[in-house]
Amino acid sequence: MYQIVQKEKLHEIIYSMWIEAPQVAQSVQPGQFIILMVKEKGERIPLTVADFDREKGLIRIVFQIVGKTTEELSTLEEGDRLFSFIGPLGRKSEIEHYGTVVTVGGGTGIACIHPISRALKEAGNKVISIIGARTKELIIMEEELREASSYLWITTDDGSYGRQGFVTQVLKELLEQDKTIKKVWSIGPAIMMRVTCETTRPYAVDTLVSLNSVMVDGTGMCGSCRVTMGGETKFVCTDGPEFDGQLVDWIEFMHRLSRYQEAEKRSWDLYHELNHPCTCGRRTN
Numbered sequence: 001m002y003q004i005v006q007k008e009k010l011h012e013i014i015y016s017m018w019i020e021a022p023q024v025a026q027s028v029q030p031g032q033f034i035i036l037m038v039k040e041k042g043e044r045i046p047l048t049v050a051d052f053d054r055e056k057g058l059i060r061i062v063f064q065i066v067g068k069t070t071e072e073l074s075t076l077e078e079g080d081r082l083f084s085f086i087g088p089l090g091r092k093s094e095i096e097h098y099g100t101v102v103t104v105g106g107g108t109g110i111a112c113i114h115p116i117s118r119a120l121k122e123a124g125n126k127v128i129s130i131i132g133a134r135t136k137e138l139i140i141m142e143e144e145l146r147e148a149s150s151y152l153w154i155t156t157d158d159g160s161y162g163r164q165g166f167v168t169q170v171l172k173e174l175l176e177q178d179k180t181i182k183k184v185w186s187i188g189p190a191i192m193m194r195v196t197c198e199t200t201r202p203y204a205v206d207t208l209v210s211l212n213s214v215m216v217d218g219t220g221m222c223g224s225c226r227v228t229m230g231g232e233t234k235f236v237c238t239d240g241p242e243f244d245g246q247l248v249d250w251i252e253f254m255h256r257l258s259r260y261q262e263a264e265k266r267s268w269d270l271y272h273e274l275n276h277p278c279t280c281g282r283r284t285n
Contacts, residue, residue, distance in 0.1 A: 001020065001085075002020060002036075002083075002084070003020040004017050004019060004020075004076055004078050004080050004081070004082070005058060005078060006078060010140045014064045014108065015073075016050070016060060016062045018053075018058045018059070019036075021034075021057065021085050024052075024085065025052050025053060026057070028059065030092060030093045030116045030118070031090070031093030031115070031116055031242055032088035032091070032092050033089050033212050033218075034059065034061070035084075036084060036085045037084035037085075038072050042069060044084075044216065044218060045069050046089075046213075046218050048111070048212055049115060051114060059085075059087075062111035062140065067264050067268050068267045068268040068270075068271040071268070071271065089219070090238075091239070091242065093119065095120055095123050096123060097125060098182040099182050100128070100178060100180045100182060101182055101184070102174060102184045102185070103116055103117045103120070103129045104184065104186040104192075105131045105132075105187055105188055106132050106189055106192040107192075108140070109186075109210075110131045110133075110139070110140050111141055114145060117129050117145060126150045126151075127150045128152075128153070129149035130155065130167045130170050130171060130174075131167070132157075132188075132192075134157045135156055136161030137160075139154060139156065139161055153167075155169070166192075167196070175199070175200065175203045181205055182205070183205065183206045183207075183208065184196065184207045184208070185208045186207060187209065190213070190254050190257060196245065197250075200245075208245060209248065210241045211253065212240070212241040214227065214236055214253065214256050214257055218237045220235050220237055227243070227248065228248075228249035229243055229244070230244075
């Protein structure tokens with residue numbers, strides 16, 4: 001169980017893996033997440049499901065190396081097994097026939113909007129997807145999003161691929177041109193989701209964001225993922241991970257993202273020291 005059946009390097013720091021997890025694959029829905037552990041005494045990390053195959057019993061995850069555990073995960077190969085792979089967790093996306101909708105993905109958030117976009121299209125919606133990254137090499141799952149969407153826009157900060165600029169610039173133009181847009185889903189870096197909400201606010205368009213990056217335990221036990229929504233306290237793991245982005249206290253949320261920054265850096269540094277190939281556990285400058 002939890003065997004890695006396929007691994008693909010999408011970029012120097014971004015990987016895709018298909019994991020054998022039949023029970024999760026049978027019940028997972030777009031918008032939900034899993035929590036995995038690489039080894040028994042390892043860290044629990046939440047990842048939104050990027051794709052699933054119910055017949056084969058497989059779950060696809062896409063992750064970026066941002067610390068010790070994601071780097072350790074990237075070293076595993078096809079045939080290796082994860083210690084734990086729990087899910088599906090969280091509430092599913094509300095998929096209905098709305099009419100015209102927009103999904104916005106930035107960075108690895110591109111992978112997260114894929115199953116949502118596909119489900120919305122299957123429900124008969126006109127799905128406009130906007131994906132963006134700093135540069136061309138960081139654009140992932142382009143073909144999958146083309147298939148899952150009615151229209152696809154691509155932006156890069158440096159103009160190396162698609163349109164130069166940010167996803168929110170394209171979104172603003174679409175909102176100006178098409179008054180039939182009913183809902184927007186935005187998943188990616190916190191600042192991108194916040195600006196997306198600022199962009200949609202004047203148009204009174206429902207805007208949903210996914211906040212799973214703030215989670216630790218993922219089951220409502222630790223309370224680390226508390227966020228304020230319209231003055232009320234919510235837990236991302238059990239009440240979300242999707243929320244009305246217009247109600248999010250973004251300052252509080254972004255502050256929570258940095259709570260464990262120093263501890264995470266120490267853990268990552270120690271991992272490098274213990275796994276340095278030439279110094280027998282000692283780091284050299």
